Amino acid sequence: MFDRHEDVVERVIQQLRRPVAIDPGLDARVMREIAQTPGGSRGWRVWPYWASLAAAAVLAIVLVAHPRSRQRESADLLQFVLVAPQAASVSLVGDFNDWDPARSPMRTAQGVWATAVRLAPGRYRYAFLVNGVEWRADPAAPSAKDDEFGTPSSVVTVGGKRS
Amino acid sequence: MIIVALLMATQVAVQDPRLERLDPETRIAVSGVIDSARSAGLPSEPLVQRALEGVTKGAAGTRIVTAVRRLSSDLATARGALGTSASTPELEAGVAALRAGATPQLLAHLRDVRKPPLTMALSVLADLVAGGVPPDSAAAAILVLAPKARDADLVEFRRAVERDIALGAPPGAATSVRVNAGAETPNSLQSGPPGNTPPPSRRP
Numbered sequence: 484m485f486d487r488h489e490d491v492v493e494r495v496i497q498q499l500r501r502p503v504a505i506d507p508g509l510d511a512r513v514m515r516e517i518a519q520t521p522g523g524s525r526g527w528r529v530w531p532y533w534a535s536l537a538a539a540a541v542l543a544i545v546l547v548a549h550p551r552s553r554q555r556e557s558a559d560l561l562q563f564v565l566v567a568p569q570a571a572s573v574s575l576v577g578d579f580n581d582w583d584p585a586r587s588p589m590r591t592a593q594g595v596w597a598t599a600v601r602l603a604p605g606r607y608r609y610a611f612l613v614n615g616v617e618w619r620a621d622p623a624a625p626s627a628k629d630d631e632f633g634t635p636s637s638v639v640t641v642g643g644k645r646s
Numbered sequence: 647m648i649i650v651a652l653l654m655a656t657q658v659a660v661q662d663p664r665l666e667r668l669d670p671e672t673r674i675a676v677s678g679v680i681d682s683a684r685s686a687g688l689p690s691e692p693l694v695q696r697a698l699e700g701v702t703k704g705a706a707g708t709r710i711v712t713a714v715r716r717l718s719s720d721l722a723t724a725r726g727a728l729g730t731s732a733s734t735p736e737l738e739a740g741v742a743a744l745r746a747g748a749t750p751q752l753l754a755h756l757r758d759v760r761k762p763p764l765t766m767a768l769s770v771l772a773d774l775v776a777g778g779v780p781p782d783s784a785a786a787a788i789l790v791l792a793p794k795a796r797d798a799d800l801v802e803f804r805r806a807v808e809r810d811i812a813l814g815a816p817p818g819a820a821t822s823v824r825v826n827a828g829a830e831t832p833n834s835l836q837s838g839p840p841g842n843t844p845p846p847s848r849r850p
Contacts, residue, residue: 578695581664582702605735606742606769608699618703625773625804629745631713632703638776640739640769642797 558601559641563609563621568594570613575600577609577636584612602641610636662694672697672707676714683718688725689734692741693718720744727753728764739768746772747781752789759793766797770804777808778817787825 563575573589573596580586580600589596589611596611608627611619620626620635627636662680665673676697680690696717700710724740725732727750732740740753748771760767767788774784791800803824810820 576702578692578699582695582698584702604763604765606739606765608695626776628772628776629742631716632700632705632709634703636699638742638769638773640766640773640801642763642766642801 558603560599560601561639561641562597562599563589563611564623565589565596565611565613565619565621566594567596567611567613567619570594570596572614574612574615575609576612578607579609584615602639604641606638606640608636608638610634662690664694664698667701668697668710669707672701672710675707675711679711679714679718683721686722687730688718688721689737691734692721692738717741723750724753726750728757731762732757733763733765735765736763736768739765739772742772743768746775746784748772748785752785755789756792759789766800767792770800773804774807774821777804778811779807779821780818783818783821787821790825 565573567573570591573591574584575587575589575598576582576584579602587598587600589598591597609621611621613619618634618636621637621639624637624639627638630636661677665676668676676693680693683693684690693714697710697714700713705713720741721737723744724737728736728740743753744750748768753768756764756767771784771788774787775781779787787803788800791803795803806824807817807820810824811817815823
């Protein structure tokens with residue numbers, strides 16, 4: 484009975500780890516809906532010259548302050564899963580979300596916690612924060628051997644072309 | 647106005663608001679290390695992330711500064727071995743490989759035998775060592791596979807070795823057996839363009 488339960492959990496995990504298929508036409512449909520919304524073009528009363536300058540300034544700030552955002556277009560969607568039936572909350576924290584527990588809270592289905600994160604090519608350290616206090620490494624991923632802060636971490640590497 | 651905006655943007659980058667999570671004394675010390683690294687042409691993002699990891703994990707300020715300083719030094723070593731054209735992910739993976747026991751000479755050799763990016767090859771080397779494979783065995787295996795294996799093949803190689811170890815095989819033996827098995831399986835490790843294929847799986 485116990486083995487059968489584990490088998491079910493394992494199958495659930497396998498399903499959760501499958502890549503999420505996103506309709507490639509979604510962006511186009513959303514933008515079309517926005518364009519058709521009444522009043523959608525209101526508010527552009529700024530002189531085009533100043534609007535262009537403002538756009539350039541915003542772009543410059545974004546590119547300089549957040550260099551990794553330039554890699555987003557080649558990002559892969561990865562799913563992270565932790566089986567923790569007793570946990571009240573689990574967060575995924577790592578190099579990809581500034582180690583901020585509020586950025587990637589995980590959702591549970593009968594104790595199987597999961598979330599998906601889009602990652603550009605690279606090597607990332609991460610860990611699970613259980614109940615806001617307990618650090619856990621990902622049992623399904625290589626461990627970060629060089630942990631310098633006394634708690635376990637894991638690593639994930641996303642392959643790809645030179646960025 | 648554009649110049650002013652760019653200056654403002656540069657200022658934003660220098661005074662990274664994410665570092666406000668550090669206490670003032672630690673923030674000053676970490677910012678100093680990051681500024682020095684940036685001046686030396688090293689990427690600052692890995693250093694910021696290491697500091698944020700430390701503060702989120704509740705580490706003492708001195709420990710965070712030490713970790714960031716050590717990472718900066720290792721990034722410089724990795725860049726020295728991999729060259730100035732190495733990307734940030736390659737440098738980060740290079741640091742992991744160095745800390746796993748690879749030498750700068752090995753990194754340089756890897757750069758000579760494999761087309762970029764080297765991120766996956768270096769990461770697999772580090773992960774094998776973290777999984778119990780002796781550094782020399784892991785390095786030898788990666789050097790054998792690197793010229794022709796795709797990134798996906800290297801990931802599968804690592805998983806196969808990990809499976810064998812979990813089943814009780816000695817790590818060194820598991821590695822050498824899998825390398826030889828790969829060399830005898832042309833369709834597995836010797837097909838397709840080397841080094842430029844993303845991993846087939848989306849799991850860590």
